Amino acid sequence: MKTAVVLGSLHDIPLGEGRSYAVDxxxxxxxxxxxxxxxxxxxxxxxxxxxxxxxQIDNKVVVCPLHLFAWDLATGCSQSGQPPLTVYPVRADGDQIILGE
Known part of the structure; x- marks a missing residue:
């Protein structure tokens, strides 16, 4: 990802949940x-x-809802022998979710 992208409001994602976004x-x-x-x-x-x-998530992992495989949210490494996930830089800027540097 070459540039930062505004995904939407921070309040679109309740605490303890996730949302999917299409980016590039x-x-x-x-x-x-x-x-x-x-x-x-x-x-x-x-x-x-x-x-x-x-x-399902906690402060460290996400668990796939289909087969219960788990990945570390900070590194993308599998905790159950699956291929790793790509991890993307993300941050809040005020009320906005910013993906990328």
Missing amino acids: GQMIAVFRLRDGSLRAVDAVCPHQGGPLADG
Whole structure:
């Protein structure tokens, strides 16, 4: 991702949930952790295409809702032997979610 992209309002994602966004032809899942921090990873599970934004999260991992495989939200590394996810830089700027540098 070459430039920063405004995805929308921070309030579009309740604490402890995720949402998917289409950015430059890719689906990216953005999570708003219970501590208020944001994480962004590939939105599609590499196993069988599950919707990761619908998965369960805590402050460290996302669990795919289809087969319960887990990934570290900070590194994208699988905790269950699956391929890694791409991790994207994401931040809040006031009320806006900004993806990218």
